[in-house]
Amino acid sequence: MPAMTLYHNPASPFARKVMVLLHETGQLERVALKTVALSPVSPDASVNQDNPAGKIPALVLEDGTTLHDSRVILEYLDHQHVGNPLIPREGAPRWRRLTVASLADAMLDAAVLIRYEKALRPPELHWPLWLDNQAEKIERGLAYLEATAVAELSAAFDIAAIGVACALGYVDFRMPESGWRQRYPELAGWYAEVSERESLRSTVPSA
Ligand code: BEZ
Secondary structure (H helix, E strand, C coil): CCCEEEEECCCCHHHHHHHHHHHHCCCHHHEEEEECCCECCECCHHHHHHCCCCCCCEEECCCCCEECCHHHHHHHHHCCCCCCCCCCCCHHHHHHHHHHHHHHHHHHHHHHHHHHHHHHCCHHHCCHHHHHHHHHHHHHHHHHHHHHCHHHHHHCCCHHHHHHHHHHHHHHHHCCCCCHHHHCHHHHHHHHHHCCCHHHHCCCCCC
8 A cells, every 4th residue: 555645636737746756766656646626716625634735736644744845745755766866966966957947836837827817717807917927937937948958958857857847748738829849949859858758648737
């Protein structure tokens, strides 16, 4: 029986990052999934009980304690396997890879906020300026990755690559009209290649 339980939803890009790391580090069997459906306006009582922030992913450990958010869970799980760490332990590579991963999270935050605004908020309350600024955040992130990060993303499928792949996957899932591949062909080439990995193929977002 799995030792840990992960609050999860197949549409959540943050939960997907955890799933991808579990695949990549051979730990899938250590975690049972507890699928929950929640949003900022329809919370889940069991998630609220284990994570006062009311968010997924949250990881309940064998001793009953709960870890959140995805960054903390990823760091924890990366200390639980014997292979090469996916989060460099020290020095410049650690801070660089975590910074690229943080940019991917910021792009995801913006994409999820746009999704919530469009899917949950009444149309008469939509705020175009706010939506535009979230979309510009994603665009700046894509432009930065194209210009500065493709070579290093190609060097290792680690915390930075997992974050960027999950961010691009979520843009494809919820913003299929984006057309980002035309504007960022190097990033698109990298993404096409890593999308063949079993960890990404088996975690493609679904509603
Ligand atoms: C979504 O449906 O897009 C979604 C679900 C869970 C967390 C974040 C986003």
